[in-house]
Amino acid sequence: SQKIEQNSEALNIQEGKTATLTCNYTNYSPAYLQWYRQDPGRGPVFLLLIRENEKEKRKERLKVTFDTTLKQSLFHITASQPADSATYLCALDNLDANKLIFGTGTLLAVQP
């Protein structure tokens, strides 16, 4: 069966450390993978997109890797801040590039 798995337990880290979130998928062959941030009571906000032929993408303190052999994406936030605390969702396309399938998200809590 098809699955997208993200750490179901909350990730607690200390301010200034690097947060690493994992997204694993099974029985999908995505052309690209996206990461979104969601704050309580709000809609998801797009952060980064990485294509299947890209190994790594960076944007300011964010870095995403995409390993199609391992079927895994890693999302890193360097020099984390309490303001980075949120739920982070990964999403991938399912044959139709317009149809995003979302993971259930990982709650990140950055302690001051």
Next chain:
Amino acid sequence: DARVTQTPRHKVTEMGQEVTMRCQPILGHNTVFWYRQTMMQGLELLAYFRNRAPLDDSGMPKDRFSAEMPDATLATLKIQPSEPRDSAVYFCASGFSRGADTYEQYFGPGTRLTVT
């Protein structure tokens, strides 16, 4: 600052009643999506439109849900009759398609629906 807007933000209704949710996509975006989010199922795609035409509504319960785009500035999602299991947060998102694909999606604030 262009944003997707949704109304109402909260809706409490009784089982059997009709519910209509509205969305104004970002001006210039040609693709509109409807999602439902629950704790159990997460974020699920219900339907999406390209240039106001419905392209896929396979995620939507057809017997009670309907989605339309009367014009480029308005998308609607209707539930009739509503049931308690429809209780969820409904998000609208819009994006701009380059060729056949839409990449980043911009989400509205959601409509929190409670059916009693």
